[in-house]
Amino acid sequence: EDKVVQSPLSLVVHEGDTVTLNCSYEVTNFRSLLWYKQEKKAPTFLFMLTSSGIEKKSGRLSSILDKKELSSILNITATQTGDSAIYLCAVEASSGGGADGLTFGKGTHLIIQP
């Protein structure tokens, strides 16, 4: 059974700090790893990492995929209160013509204090 584990489950930091969120996975036939930000209801897409694209950056956010360690990190620098959210890591696997959907971790609840 595919498995995604995120750590820490919750994190409280002060505005301006840098945070690193972790995601490890065990899947058969890995295809891609995705990061989403969930503030109220709809998870919003941040990054997709694949074997051919292991590092992504957008503004203060960046993410790296470690194919050897089967893990990924999401870094947020100079955090702002608007970064407070649940950050979800998901993995997509390919399964011989079918679709297994995304397997999600439990998420990291990040709280940025002013």
Place this chain on the structure above:
Amino acid sequence: DAGVTQSPTHLIKTRGQHVTLRCSPISGHKSVSWYQQVLGQGPQFIFQYYEKEERGRGNFPDRFSARQFPNYSSELNVNALLLGDSALYLCASSLMAGNIQYFGAGTRLSVL
């Protein structure tokens, strides 16, 4: 452009009833997936449809069913509701199966 839209936003049902949730994908997207998110957990995969055919199914009982229409919108049906079905039901669309999935705001279902 409109994102993924879901209706209704909230729903209250009693045990044993049936519910239908609806989803309209982003224009041009042909694949729709459904997820269940229980409080404190990540979303759990229920179904994926592509070009009106079921492409994948998660570990959910037969009380859960879905379909995709010619305009690529989708319905999720749940029969014989149980208290444990209370959750946020998320719909996601993608250009095709295997592409980035974009999520709607979900339907919050409460079963009493």
